[in-house]
Amino acid sequence: xxxxxxxxxxxxxxxxxxxxxxxxxxxxxxxxxxxxxxxxxxxxxxxxxxxxxxxxxxxxxxxxxxxxxxxxxxxxxxxxxxxxxxxxxx
Amino acid sequence: xxxxxxxxxxxxxxxxxxxxxxxxxxxxxxxxxxxxxxxxxxxxxxxxxxxxxxxxxxxxxxxxxxxxxxxxxxxxxxxxxxxxxxxxxxxxxxxxxxxxxxxxxxxxxxxxxxxxxxxxxxxxxxxxxxxxxxxxxxxxxxxxxxxxxxxxxxxxxxxxxxxxxxxxxxxxxxxxxxxxxxxxxxxxxxxxxxxxxxxxxxxxxxxxxxxxxxxxxxxxxxxxxxxxxxxxxxxxxxxxxxxxxxxxxxxxxxxxxxxxxxx
Numbered sequence: 001x002x003x004x005x006x007x008x009x010x011x012x013x014x015x016x017x018x019x020x021x022x023x024x025x026x027x028x029x030x031x032x033x034x035x036x037x038x039x040x041x042x043x044x045x046x047x048x049x050x051x052x053x054x055x056x057x058x059x060x061x062x063x064x065x066x067x068x069x070x071x072x073x074x075x076x077x078x079x080x081x082x083x084x085x086x087x088x089x090x
Numbered sequence: 091x092x093x094x095x096x097x098x099x100x101x102x103x104x105x106x107x108x109x110x111x112x113x114x115x116x117x118x119x120x121x122x123x124x125x126x127x128x129x130x131x132x133x134x135x136x137x138x139x140x141x142x143x144x145x146x147x148x149x150x151x152x153x154x155x156x157x158x159x160x161x162x163x164x165x166x167x168x169x170x171x172x173x174x175x176x177x178x179x180x181x182x183x184x185x186x187x188x189x190x191x192x193x194x195x196x197x198x199x200x201x202x203x204x205x206x207x208x209x210x211x212x213x214x215x216x217x218x219x220x221x222x223x224x225x226x227x228x229x230x231x232x233x234x235x236x237x238x239x240x241x242x243x244x245x246x247x248x249x250x251x252x253x254x255x256x257x258x259x260x261x262x263x264x265x266x267x268x269x270x271x272x273x274x275x276x277x278x279x280x281x282x283x284x285x286x287x288x289x290x291x292x293x294x295x296x297x298x299x300x301x302x303x304x305x306x307x308x309x310x311x312x313x314x315x316x317x318x319x320x321x322x323x324x325x326x327x328x329x330x331x332x333x334x335x336x337x338x339x340x341x342x343x344x345x346x347x348x349x350x351x352x353x
Binding site for chain 1: 094097102103104106107108109110111112113114117118121262263265266269291302303304307308
């Protein structure tokens, strides 16, 4: 699962930045599509719901989605794992 | 039927200001309704006039947007004509306590099978920030530029005295507890009254040094006292500190309700 912010709905109130236990949401600096400064995601793969929803079969945590007054936060299915070429520096 | 289907997609994003607590309360309500698995054709949302009452229009179930303060009167009619309908009333503090005060106490007295969610944002937000009966003492509003001099209403005590079957108070910070309270309220036969303190950064916070939505949520977090702790303090003779408020479930009882179908 992947955490996404809907840029068409978010109004940049930054309530998600204070409820996330991992502090994944950080205050943004650039205006989005509608001119609101929307939060940016800092390493979203740490999110409990992204990692463990499939294992437990139910919604975990979800505080950001609950407190978001604009219904902008959701989780989407990710594509199956695709191998990526990683360059390793020695 | 998923949670997203309860939102009316063509109306979103809604017109609430950035950081308005009403959107959070709408989330909690729809999540509770979804968790109970209600049929969309057997659920009706009724709302009056005000910021809070826009919430009914953002749900894909049937909704009634009625005259100022009379949401409970319309809801009574819906419930008595269609007793199997689950009727949920969205109302604000000005709507419920000021102009609809009599409808409110008499709906509690009759104990009709409704769920009333009062979004108390301490102010008349839509008309430009006039003081409402729930404005805390000392707050600055458009109509009270030197600070509010009147005592605010305690809606939970009012509902309890008038005879409601379930009374609870939460804030828009306590989303999990609020969802649980709404779920219990929906399952309770008789009138369930849930007062939710919501932040209003535009009209209330702007004049009271709480300009950012996060500041107001922080204020709720620091000033809310759980009912169990307040009871312990009261037994020990410690009074509630000024500015703090009690949250939690106040009443759960089984008085004879009205408008419940007998199987």
